Amino acid sequence: MTARTPIVRWIDQEAPTATAAASFASDLEFEAVGFKAGGKRILDEVSIWAESGQVLCLLGPSGSGKTSLLRIAAGIERPTSGRVLIGGTAVAGPEGFVPPERRGVGLMFQDFALFPHMTILDNVRFGLRPLGASHAHSAALAALERVGLRAAAADYPHTLSGGEQQRVALARALTPRPRVLLMDEPFSGLDSRLKDVIRTDTLQILRETGSTAIVVTHDAEEAMRMGDRIALLRDGRLVQAGTAHELYRRPASLFAAGFFSELNVLAGTVRGGRVECPLGTVAASPRSDGTPVKIGLRLNGLRLAVDGSGVPARVLSRRFLGSVDLLTLAVDGADRPLRARIRPSELGEGVDEIVVSVDPQEIFVFEDTDGSI
Numbered sequence: 001m002t003a004r005t006p007i008v009r010w011i012d013q014e015a016p017t018a019t020a021a022a023s024f025a026s027d028l029e030f031e032a033v034g035f036k037a038g039g040k041r042i043l044d045e046v047s048i049w050a051e052s053g054q055v056l057c058l059l060g061p062s063g064s065g066k067t068s069l070l071r072i073a074a075g076i077e078r079p080t081s082g083r084v085l086i087g088g089t090a091v092a093g094p095e096g097f098v099p100p101e102r103r104g105v106g107l108m109f110q111d112f113a114l115f116p117h118m119t120i121l122d123n124v125r126f127g128l129r130p131l132g133a134s135h136a137h138s139a140a141l142a143a144l145e146r147v148g149l150r151a152a153a154a155d156y157p158h159t160l161s162g163g164e165q166q167r168v169a170l171a172r173a174l175t176p177r178p179r180v181l182l183m184d185e186p187f188s189g190l191d192s193r194l195k196d197v198i199r200t201d202t203l204q205i206l207r208e209t210g211s212t213a214i215v216v217t218h219d220a221e222e223a224m225r226m227g228d229r230i231a232l233l234r235d236g237r238l239v240q241a242g243t244a245h246e247l248y249r250r251p252a253s254l255f256a257a258g259f260f261s262e263l264n265v266l267a268g269t270v271r272g273g274r275v276e277c278p279l280g281t282v283a284a285s286p287r288s289d290g291t292p293v294k295i296g297l298r299l300n301g302l303r304l305a306v307d308g309s310g311v312p313a314r315v316l317s318r319r320f321l322g323s324v325d326l327l328t329l330a331v332d333g334a335d336r337p338l339r340a341r342i343r344p345s346e347l348g349e350g351v352d353e354i355v356v357s358v359d360p361q362e363i364f365v366f367e368d369t370d371g372s373i
């Protein structure tokens with residue numbers, strides 16, 4: 001396999017910085033951050049941090065508070081309670097408030113927010129004004145060279161593709177060498193094939209420049225691809241933070257498990273530290289007898305075979321989705337059909353009567369707190 005040519009090799013470590021505060025990547029910490037606006041609680045005691053030189057993804061459904069957290073990091077909003085620290089120094093909290101322009105943070109939004117009336121060069125140069133005209137000119141040209149767009153320096157944003165505009169926005173955001181780069185859904189405006197390439201390039205640039213970045217996304221796969229750590233939010237609260245592996249393998253709730261992959265959800269009750277479900281008995285200790293639980297089964301955790309050990313089932317429908325088939329199954333003992341995703345070769349076409357077993361790694365048991373399935 002040939003190595004990809006990076007679109008940016010490095011941000012010149014010797015280049016002078018736009019502001020004294022923007023010299024080094026720093027860590028950023030949200031300490032019990034709360035935020036109320038319009039009479040509504042938007043964030044509640046959120047404590048997470050982005051390590052220096054790493055990417056933290058803020059993941060969650062629409063309205064979970066991701067952008068509010070990013071705006072608080074930037075200094076566009078003030079937290080109602082708690083503190084924000086950059087490089088160990090409070091920039092928002094009871095001690096006071098550091099305005100956005102003195103935090104040394106870079107911002108990148110989903111629409112790239114390039115100034116349409118300025119050339120590409122002027123767009124990149126915009127963040128470098130404190131350097132002086134000639135220095136800013138050469139630093140901006142060097143940045144464009146690194147993102148492979150020096151030839152477009154005199155063009156205007158509307159003449160560039162979405163992917164090229166995204167590179168310009170990244171060059172503009174990183175050239176002043178911010179302590180933390182804040183990115184709000186930076187890839188959402190790109191079509192899916194371009195998104196893959198640009199996302200990979202962006203991650204490479206962040207790595208090569210040793211940047212700290214906080215990336216907002218509602219796409220779990222994007223968070224897994226980009227994030228050294230992921231913070232999953234719901235209704236303004238932190239559900240779970242950790243590596244992609246930790247969140248996927250040890251989800252803290254049914255919501256967390258379901259955010260990373262589709263689930264079949266079944267109800268059960270704990271008996272003797274175990275819970276019965278139609279596909280077998282699952283360990284459920286240390287919960288006490290009689291505790292109602294929900295059991296989440298990942299669709300790709302069901303194993304289907306024509307014979308052997310397992311629970312008898314019947315194939316109700318089968319859909320070809322390319323690399324996988326999606327099946328619905330009537331499983332003995334289950335009061336509703338279960339869904340499964342399998343490799344097409346796992347089960348011959350036209351087979352109706354099967355047996356189903358389940359990969360224990362893909363079963364999750366959580367206490368049933370609201371009685372719904």
Ligand SMILES: Nc1ncnc2c1ncn2[C@@H]1O[C@H](COP(=O)(O)OP(=O)(O)OP(=O)(O)O)[C@@H](O)[C@H]1O
Nearest residue numbers: 037038042060061062063064065066067068069218
């Ligand atoms: N200044 C404000 N005044 C009133 N409500 C606000 C304010 N800022 C955010 N909200 C509300 O807070 C909730 C969280 O918004 P936020 O944009 O942070 O969520 P999000 O997770 O980024 O959502 P999305 O993915 O849709 O952008 C939403 O219901 C939003 O309408």
